[in-house]
Every structure is written in structure tokens, then in C-alpha cells.
Amino acid sequence: MNRFVNAMWRAWARVDTWFNKVYPQDYNPMYYLGGLANLLFWLVIGSGILLFLYYKPSLLHAYESVEFLTTRVPYGQAIRGLHRYSADAMVVWVVLHFLRVWLTDRYRKFRTIAWISGIVLLVLTLTVGVAGYLLVWDERSLLLVRMTQWMVGGEQSYLGQLLVGGSKITDATLNRFLFFHIGMPFLMLFFLWMHYIRINRPVVYPPAPVTLQAFGIVFIVCGVVPTVSMAPAIIEVVPKQMQIDWFFQWGYWLAGVFAGAAGANSGVAPYVVWSIGLLLVTCLFFALPYVTQTGYMNVVKVIPEKCTGCEYCYVDCHANAIKMITTPEGINSKGGKRSIAEILPSRCAECGICVGACPFGAIELPQLQEIEIKDRIGLIANLPAPEPAASPAAD
Amino acid sequence: MSEQEPLTTRNPPMIIGFVCEWAGQLDDYLQADGFLTVLPTVQIVKVPCSGYIKPAWVQEAIQQGWDGAFVCGCAMVDCHYREGNIFLRDRMTGDRNPYLRLKGGKGGRRGVDPRQVRSFWHAGTGGESLIRQIHAFAEDLTGGSVPLGELKPVRRHPGPVLDVSPLNPTGPEPEPAG
Numbered sequence: 259m260n261r262f263v264n265a266m267w268r269a270w271a272r273v274d275t276w277f278n279k280v281y282p283q284d285y286n287p288m289y290y291l292g293g294l295a296n297l298l299f300w301l302v303i304g305s306g307i308l309l310f311l312y313y314k315p316s317l318l319h320a321y322e323s324v325e326f327l328t329t330r331v332p333y334g335q336a337i338r339g340l341h342r343y344s345a346d347a348m349v350v351w352v353v354l355h356f357l358r359v360w361l362t363d364r365y366r367k368f369r370t371i372a373w374i375s376g377i378v379l380l381v382l383t384l385t386v387g388v389a390g391y392l393l394v395w396d397e398r399s400l401l402l403v404r405m406t407q408w409m410v411g412g413e414q415s416y417l418g419q420l421l422v423g424g425s426k427i428t429d430a431t432l433n434r435f436l437f438f439h440i441g442m443p444f445l446m447l448f449f450l451w452m453h454y455i456r457i458n459r460p461v462v463y464p465p466a467p468v469t470l471q472a473f474g475i476v477f478i479v480c481g482v483v484p485t486v487s488m489a490p491a492i493i494e495v496v497p498k499q500m501q502i503d504w505f506f507q508w509g510y511w512l513a514g515v516f517a518g519a520a521g522a523n524s525g526v527a528p529y530v531v532w533s534i535g536l537l538l539v540t541c542l543f544f545a546l547p548y549v550t551q552t553g554y555m556n557v558v559k560v561i562p563e564k565c566t567g568c569e570y571c572y573v574d575c576h577a578n579a580i581k582m583i584t585t586p587e588g589i590n591s592k593g594g595k596r597s598i599a600e601i602l603p604s605r606c607a608e609c610g611i612c613v614g615a616c617p618f619g620a621i622e623l624p625q626l627q628e629i630e631i632k633d634r635i636g637l638i639a640n641l642p643a644p645e646p647a648a649s650p651a652a653d
Numbered sequence: 654m655s656e657q658e659p660l661t662t663r664n665p666p667m668i669i670g671f672v673c674e675w676a677g678q679l680d681d682y683l684q685a686d687g688f689l690t691v692l693p694t695v696q697i698v699k700v701p702c703s704g705y706i707k708p709a710w711v712q713e714a715i716q717q718g719w720d721g722a723f724v725c726g727c728a729m730v731d732c733h734y735r736e737g738n739i740f741l742r743d744r745m746t747g748d749r750n751p752y753l754r755l756k757g758g759k760g761g762r763r764g765v766d767p768r769q770v771r772s773f774w775h776a777g778t779g780g781e782s783l784i785r786q787i788h789a790f791a792e793d794l795t796g797g798s799v800p801l802g803e804l805k806p807v808r809r810h811p812g813p814v815l816d817v818s819p820l821n822p823t824g825p826e827p828e829p830a831g
């Protein structure tokens with residue numbers, strides 16, 4: 259496993275270096291994957307609100323209203339394309355963000371909460387995206403509904419009925435899908451809050467040049483590849499094939515492959531196969547930070563006698579691992595009334611940024627203390643001095 | 654600046670470097686006492702993050718007689734601990750407390766000569782390329798050529814952490830000699 263991560267990391271580092279040749283370091287888009295994903299999330303929400311103004315969630319009018327929006331409303335085609343392609347782009351950046359965080363070893367210890375909430379966000383992103391395809395109510399929507407029902411055990415099973423709200427597809431079904439598509443982003447907002455909560459100064463948005471570039475690419479794709487619906491859905495006729503959107507619907511393809519491979523011979527129900535597979539993969543990624551947990555061996559220590567309560571370390575700590583507390587005596591080492599720093603060990607990254615921030619030497623890494631660094635600097639005293647004969651000759 | 658006076662008469666010059674474990678992977682080039690194998694007068698102090706480096710150490714090193722000092726961190730924005738390299742960059746240029754006292758800058762006469770101090774920022778692997786930069790720094794300090802040993806590409810994940818796992822909590826076994 260370590261060897262695999264090492265190999266992937268090396269490949270990633272090469273991509274980074276290549277990007278750094280094209281972009282300045284500060285504006286390298288590979289360093290803003292999460293920020294770009296968040297930016298696109300808001301672009302999707304903005305365009306989605308505009309689409310919602312025209313959408314009618316009923317079997318009779320859904321397809322019609324989408325067509326009206328696309329062909330008759332000024333810039334309707336562009337807004338629809340924006341919604342579609344910025345969602346696609348968001349999936350790309352979310353997955354890249356996930357891979358980068360994993361392969362560069364930024365998911366463990368003090369980052370566990372961000373990792374767990376990130377996995378949930380990834381699953382939610384894909385689910386919300388699929389729910390969006392159901393709303394258009396063309397042949398693809400119907401096929402997706404039928405496939406999902408097949409995956410959860412058939413049309414008449416409990417989950418299959420829960421999905422469409424009864425044993426038959428009715429107007430209420432589309433209302434239900436609309437709720438999935440619009441309600442779940444609110445859940446995403448909650449998990450985004452969890453995603454950022456432990457981070458001091460999270461980079462939520464990329465800088466302006468990166469933002470403009472991302473917007474530009476999405477707008478150009480909107481213009482070049484217009485979004486179109488397939489033929490309207492007729493409930494009795496289940497279509498045989500559709501265009502797969504590989505950003506969102508690869509899960510269906512994968513489920514089909516797994517079920518075909520495992521279920522055909524053994525007689526196991528298809529939904530058993532894919533649901534166990536999905537559960538295993540999700541649990542694996544949930545467990546990853548705990549499996550590779552190495553314990554906290556080098557948590558920084560505050561030396562209370564030296565701490566003046568200046569808050570430099572408190573400001574600089576990126577993991578919110580330092581809090582300022584009032585001293586028992588009510589005064590600090592300088593006799594003032596301000597507080598001193600205290601470390602929250604479970605949040606500590608063991609990076610020593612607070613040590614570098616402290617001008618008073620009041621905070622130390624136990625395994626690399628300042629005295630050791632001073633010893634290394636002092637090595638110069640044991641080494642030969644510059645040759646005296648050479649110094650006048652230099653002038 | 655037509656004729657740059659060399660900053661030191663020692664050749665090779667004595668250089669001390671504070672290197673972030675994630676940015677510079679110099680393990681293949683390090684001797685037991687912390688000097689490089691390919692540049693035997695360059696002392697490397699490995700630190701967990703470039704944000705850990707105190708500018709006061711750089712100043713103290715120069716005042717104690719090292720000919721040059723450098724710091725090395727990850728590429729801007731890509732710090733493993735998010736902001737350490739940005740803090741250090743600002744401290745080296747005097748924009749953030751506690752800052753490095755530079756001669757002619759905020760440090761006045763007591764500061765160090767800016768030519769004796771350098772910062773390197775590396776994306777991904779900073780093994781071979783970092784040593785080339787150190788070598789160029791050494792040549793700038795002496796004003797002449799400095800011998801350089803043979804380089805080989807780096808093949809390890811940066812940082813100390815991935816070598817330690819629950820199965821092997823103390824890290825990799827040291828290879829037996831011979």
C-alpha cells in the first residue's frame with residue numbers, strides 16, 4: 259500500500275512540477291482544487307436558482323418546461339449549459355481534490371474530520387447530480403429511474419417504492435426528485451461547514467486569475483457543446499439505451515458490470531452485490547485515517563514561565579490547536595493580565611509553526627528542541643577558520 | 654555591481670541550511686553528522702515544516718561564522734501544513750514578526766548581509782534540483798567554482814510519516830552495514 263501511494267505521489271509531483279512551469283506558483287490551479295470545487299458549487303447553485311424559476315415538476319409539464327426554457331427564454335440555453343457543465347467540472351475538481359489529499363498524505367490525524375466530511379460530500383455531490391438528470395424527464399431520466407429501482411431490488415420492493423413514492427410513477431415522483439435535487443445541497447452546506455471547522459483561514463475561493471480561468475473554461479464549453487434533452491419519456495416504454503454522462507453515471511455502469519460478473523452465475527440478487535461493494539469501498543475510505551493513525555508523539559509544549567500571551571502562535575496555528583487561557587495567578591510572565599497559550603493535543607499537527615512564530619522561545623517541539631538546532635549552528639566553532647593568508651589577497 | 658567581491662575566502666564555503674522535510678528530500682545525500690556527501694561543507698538541519706524555522710537562527714549562524722545560510726520550504730500555497738512557507742517567506746523579507754534582520758533593511762547595521770541568505774521553494778521533489786541550487790549558492794559566495802559530487806534521482810515519499818505504520822511503529826529498519 260505504501261509503495262502504491264509512493265508511486266502515485268511521485269506521478270502527482272511530476273504533474274505539479276509541470277503545471278509550475280506553465281503557471282506562477284501562487285496561481286497553480288493544482289493548489290486550489292478544493293477552492294475551485296467550492297467555487298463551482300456556488301456557480302451550480304446560482305444557475306440552478308434561475309432554472310428553478312421556470313421548472314414545473316409534473317409528468318405532463320416537466321419536459322415541456324425544460325424545452326421552453328432552453329429554446330424560448332433569453333439565454334436559457336446558456337444557463338442550462340452552465341448548470342450542467344459547472345456540475346460536471348465540480349465533480350472533476352472534487353475527485354481531484356480527494357485524490358490529491360489522499361496521495362499527498364493530508365487526510366490523517368488532525369485532518370480526520372475534514373476527510374470524513376469530505377467523503378460524505380463526494381457521495382452527496384454524485385447523488386445530487388444524478389437526481390438532476392431525473393428532473394428533465396426524458397428517456398434518460400426514465401431509464402435512470404428504472405435502473406435505480408433495479409439496483410435497490412425491483413419496482414415493487416420497499417426501497418423501489420420509496421424512490422418514486424408508490425408503486426407507480428406519478429406527479430408526486432417528480433416532486434420527490436425535485437426535493438432530492440434541491441434539499442440535498444443544504445445537507446452539503448452542513449458538511450461543508452464541518453469540512454472547514456477545524457481549519458484556520460480555509461482557502462475557500464481561489465485567487466482571481468484562477469477563478470476567471472475556471473469560469474472561462476465552463477462558459478466556452480457551454481457555447482461549444484449545447485445541452486440537449488433526449489426524446490420525452492413515455493412511462494410504459496422503457497428505453498434500451500442512453501448516453502452515459504461519465505461524470506455522474508459511471509456508478510450505474512459499474513453496478514451493472516459487478517452484478518453481471520457476480521450475480522449471473524451464482525444467482526445472488528444484483529443489489530446485494532453492488533450494495534456490499536459500495537459499503538466496503540465507503541467504509542475503507544472512512545477507516546483510512548484510523549488505519550494509518552500513528553499517534554501523537556511530538557505534540558508541542560508550552561513553557562508557561564516564558565509565555566507572554568502575545569498570541570502570535572494562536573494566530574499562526576493552521577489547525578486551531580492553540581487556545582488562550584487565563585493563568586491561575588491571573589498574570590503572565592510579564593506581569594500583565596493577559597492569558598497564556600494552551601495546546602489541544604488531539605488537534606496538533608506537530609509541525610512546529612507555532613515554534614517559529616514565538617519570539618520568546620516559550621513553545622517547543624519535544625523531539626526537536628531549539629537547543630539541538632543551536633548545537634548544529636555551533637558546529638562552526640570546531641571547523642577550520644578561513645585561511646588568514648587568503649583574506650588580504652581577495653581585495 | 655560590475656565586480657562582485659567574494660563574500661568569503663573559504664572554498665568550499667561553509668553553508669548551513671534549514672530544510673523542510675516535505676520539500677527537500679536529501680536523505681540519500683546526508684552523512685551521519687548532517688553534512689552532505691556531495692557538498693561536504695554544507696550542513697543540513699531537517700525541520701518538520703519551514704514555518705518552524707526561526708529567522709533568529711539564520712542570523713545567529715551568520716554571526717557565528719557560517720559563510721551562508723539558506724532555508725527551503727514547499728512551493729507557495731502547497732505547504733503540507735498549509736501556511737508555514739508563506740509565514741517564513743514573509744519573515745525572511747521582513748513583513749512578518751519575528752523577522753530576519755537584514756543589513757540595509759529593517760535590521761540596520763546589526764543585520765546580516767542579504768547576499769549570504771537565500772530561500773528556496775520546491776514543489777514535489779527537491780532532491781537533485783535543490784542540491785544544484787545550493788551548489789549555485791556556494792559558487793556565488795566564493796566567486797569561483799566549487800566541486801560537486803555525483804547526483805542521483807530521489808525515489809522516496811517526502812516527510813517522515815509514511816514510513817511509520819501501526820505494524821512497524823518505529824519506522825524502517827536501518828539497513829545492515831556491508
